[in-house]
Amino acid sequence: METLTLDCRLLEPPEPMIKVLKAVSRLRRGQQIQMLHRMRPTPLFAKLIARGMAYRVEEKGSHVEVWIWLKEDP
């Protein structure tokens, strides 16, 4: 899968959400987004679901990774 990495760790609200949702609006099958954030971006999750996305959150100690892909993709 093609991965687009978005490093949002040093961005102030709401820039992480803007960056990710703009990328989500352009996402195609076979592509995924790896979002890096300093905290769990809980406000984002409902918006991802509303746009037909699936996601997975991985806590990495110093940061959080959110993997986002189209629900139709495996």
Next chain:
Amino acid sequence: MYQGLSLDQAPPQDIPFRFFLTAPLFWILLGLLLAWQGGDLFESYINLSTVAFTHLFTLGWLAMIMIGAFYQMIPVMVGGEVPFLELSRWVHTFILFGLVGLIVFLFFPYSQLLPWPMAALGLGFLLFLSQMGKTLFWMRGGRPTLSAMRASIVCLALVVLLGLAMLGEYASWWQLPWEREQTRALHILFGLGGWVGLLLIGVSFHILPMFYVTPGLQGPRAERILLHIYITLFLLPISILFNLPWGWKLAASSFGLFGLGNYVVTMWGLLGQRRRKKPDPTVWLWQWGLFYIALFTLTAGGLWVPQFDSAFGFIVLLLFLGGAMVNITCGMLFKIVPFLVWFHRFSGLIGRVDIPMLGDLLSDEVQFRFAKALNGLILLIFASLLLRGTFFLPVLGVAWAGLGFILWEILFSVYRYPLKLAA
């Protein structure tokens, strides 16, 4: 790692905005009262117009902002669900009419007028405390922000009870078992140190790292700050109620003042460590607020020293209320209000149409201009009081009212910002 904001559970924006848009109206009334009464407001604590002035600020401005913020923050910051959210409308109505009734009573002190504002204020706060108390005390966890919010609510309950008790005593309905000065001291302590101070401190532990990308602050350092304040909130009421010598009261206060000083140093350091050091008007307002808290911390012990007169006491309390709290609440509003409007009205359209950014809703330039005007005015008011030039106060009062009108316009324009779609 802390969770940031949980905006899935955010209340509709109308709920906090009902309170946020009412508060500046009392700011305007404050200015008009200052213009009318001038230096007379700072002659005596028991002057009824002074009491009115104080409560226009503490109930009209501070409580409105803080209650609106509570409705917003409880679900999103600590993940709790506020029961019967629609009751917020009644909380607002009761407190609004109760405060207006209280002010009318203070200028026309007929005891027949008193039951209505007392009942309204009592009911309004009872509803609010029931909602928040159930949410906060049913939640699990004890991180500093949650601990501070719980303690703040308990202090609010005590403030309201003491306030209603004092009103009834003033109307000669009952006699409290201690002197009115003692009741007033407890009322001020739990109000400023407990309700206002703890809420501010607890919330700032969360939102400063969140909004300004600073290191987190929910560990032992935050707990130590709160512990010192809790010690004072326990010891000082005892020394007040038992009428201990002033040295004991000063000693009891010293813990909380030390905690407050630690808080100023900690938060100033945090702001200095923010990742993006671009000029930010809300940071500037926070820094002014912390500066005034520092001055308050250095002088507040003098409130117990008999050699210092009431003029000194007014200055000290104004440092906290008029200096620190005004700056910090404005800084928080300028950060939270655009974010709330943006999130509720525009965030769902990202990637579909061009949406306004936070800077479009409320520009840094407008915020800086307001912040400079505000702090210039605060300094002039302090200068008038310190240099005994109180004949300037009426003019400054008009300016204060004008600034309140500008603030209301700013907040309302953000609230009503239109979505301009491309043709």
